[in-house]
Structure formats: structure tokens, C-alpha cells
Amino acid sequence: MEDTVSVHPSFIRIDEDDHLTSNTHYFGVFDGHGCSHVAMMCKNRLHLLVKEELKKNEWKNTMERSFRRMDEEVILWDQQAGCCRCELHGPESYGVGSTAVVAVVTPDKIVIANCGDSRAVLCRNGKAVPLSNDHKPDRPDELNRIQDAGGRVLYWDGARVCGVLAMSRAIGDNYLKPYVTCEPEVTITERKAEDDCLILASDGLWDVVSNDTACGLARTCLKGNRQSAKMKSPPINDVTEYENCDPTCSNASLLLTKLALARRSADNVSVVVVDLRKVCQML
Template structure:
């Protein structure tokens, strides 16, 4: 995980170099307002908050299972290990969101209005969606006080 919080030493130095400061109010914040040092928008916090990405290149291996892209609303309350475990479990067998698959009793799974029901034995929604939704609900359950956005990408093609 690449953390773009304003108290990261290189980010704090960059902010201070342009005349800004990091104030600690419920955590580190640029000018005591924003908990991120890089973001889209927030024009009123320029030049301290920039939209320039911090780019790294990571070589993928055959062991890589998924990619989790999430806002600090999730990462502030869920560890990397927990997020990875939840996503991995959802992607491997559809758990831990039990009850989301179509029943094997010969009935089709229920679906949302306007969407066709899943065929017997088929999943009613993609595993990636379930993993992302579960991580977002977990962050809410842990009383995240920030906006929560989560995307899970299955690198093994399981759905």
C-alpha cells in the first residue's frame, strides 16, 4: 500500500517546502483540513495538496491474487492483511458472503429488479463485487469516519 498521508516524511517535507504545514487534528492534516497529501480537486489547498501521482512499478508474479484499490476510509480501519484475507476468501470460494450464490435446489437465485436471475449453480454477482462490498461494509462496521470506495480486481480471472 502506498500511503499518501501528510505526515509521511517525504510528503511532509514537500508540503513544508511550498509554505504549507501539517497540523494534527484527529490525525495529520494539511492545514488541519485534509488527511491526504495528494488528491484530485481540493483546489483551495493548492500548492500543498497536489494531484501528481507517486508512481512505482511492481513486477507481478504468478502468486499475485488480486489488487485492492481503496480510499483511506477503508485503509484507516482495515489492515493490509485483513483486506487481503477477506478479498482472497471471497475470490477463492465466494465466501464469506454466504447466501449470495444461487441455491442448488433447482431454483434460480433472486436478482435485483430488471436483471435476469442467475441460473442454478451460477453466482448472482461477481466475486470481485462481493469482495469490494464486504470490505466497504467492514469499514463501515468499524466506524470509518471518511468516504469509503473499494475496487477489487481479480488477477487470476476467477470473477
């Protein structure tokens, strides 16, 4: 299991009119490959980098600079030969990386930064609205970018950068730069009253579950169990490690994960569901 998730409700407060503040919430899903240490570094550090950069930049620059700094930290860690089982692959673990899909939710915006083939989907008025586009090597614009940089896309059990990596953007993977870049695509979506929930998940879910099916299932689960969210104790399962998790969101995430496994997903599955109907407690 090389996936991990990061959940930080109210991780920062944004000043408004010099005297009011608004809660801003952070959620991330990281799908590691080669080993888990890059995904774990993203889990432990990326939200802190976003917090630092947000003090100096607008949203797009904040996310781009945060992802770039995260990539630089990963490369430095590799060069210092950190303690990790992936050292079996060589003295410098350049063949390790991770996707990263991050959502920052404010009272009026949903900011998504995506690097790789994990995905963010918004359920709005009962319909699925993709907020990110998967970075696959055979996506026309990604294919052109790779070829313009001097790389090649080869087909070996699907399209792969240089016949190796099945995604065209990732944090880490230094041996495939500049063909594989850490630059995220950033989208900023205005929130609406009819927004139901937000789903972040690794490709282990999306390989076997469509956007529409995932949104329909999560929406139904949240709608049918919102009253039970008032209970104080979280559900008994092995999925969540977060004390602030809303049980209804945890149950929706667990249900989507079980569906992917029942459909024989061949990859790791990590899912975060955010209830956008909530005002203060987002997960």
C-alpha cells in the same frame, strides 16, 4: 457519499509486434471531499485521458500527465462556476477535491498511480503487498515538501495541510496549491503466477481494516466462490453498476465494505476487487 469508482475492462488494446494485441484493464477509486463533483469528473474522464496519453508516453509519464490534465480540467470547471451544490461555499469551488488511486492491469504488469490516501494492495501468494503509499501530511517526505513550498502542517483531529486537509496530495483543492499537489506516485509491478487479487479502496476501509485482513478476506471469498462466477446473473446488491462485473469480485468488494461498516468506519467506503487469476475478464 462523495466516493465513486471507475471500472473499464479492456479499455484499450496495446499493439505488440505490430500484429498482436493485449487487453489492458482500468480500475479507479476516487474519494471526494467538499463535494462529489471532482470525484465524479475523475470517474468520467480520467480513463479517457490515460488512453490518450498512453499513445504518446511510457507508463510513468502517461499517469503523471493524465493526473495533471485531470487537475487542469477540474480547475477550469471551477472557474466557470459549474452547477453544483458546493457553490454554496463560494462562486468558485476551490475547496473541493478528490483522491485518486488508479490501476491499469496488462497481461504482465500492474501499473498503480496514487494521489492521496486511497490505497492499492496486491494479494500475492496469500500475503499483502502494498502497491501505493498514503499521502498523509505528516509523512516525513511529504511534510518536508509542504514546508519547502512555504506551507504548514497543523494538528487538528490529525495532521492537516494548513490545518484543513487531511491528505497532502489530491486532484482539485486549488486554494491549497502548491502545498497540495496532484502529482501521483507511480509504481509498476510485474505480475506473477501466484498473484491472487488486487484491492483498491478509499481510506474508509483502510482506517479500520488492515492490509493483511483485507487480502485474507478477499482471497478466501474469491477462492470459495470462483465456481459460482460462471452464473450469468450478478448478485443482488446495491454496490455495483457494471454489467461486466464478475459476481465473485462484487461479492468480495461487498464483504469488505460490510466489514468496514461493522467496525464503525467513520468515512465513506468504496472498494474494488480485481481477480488476477482471471485472464480475459478482470472483474
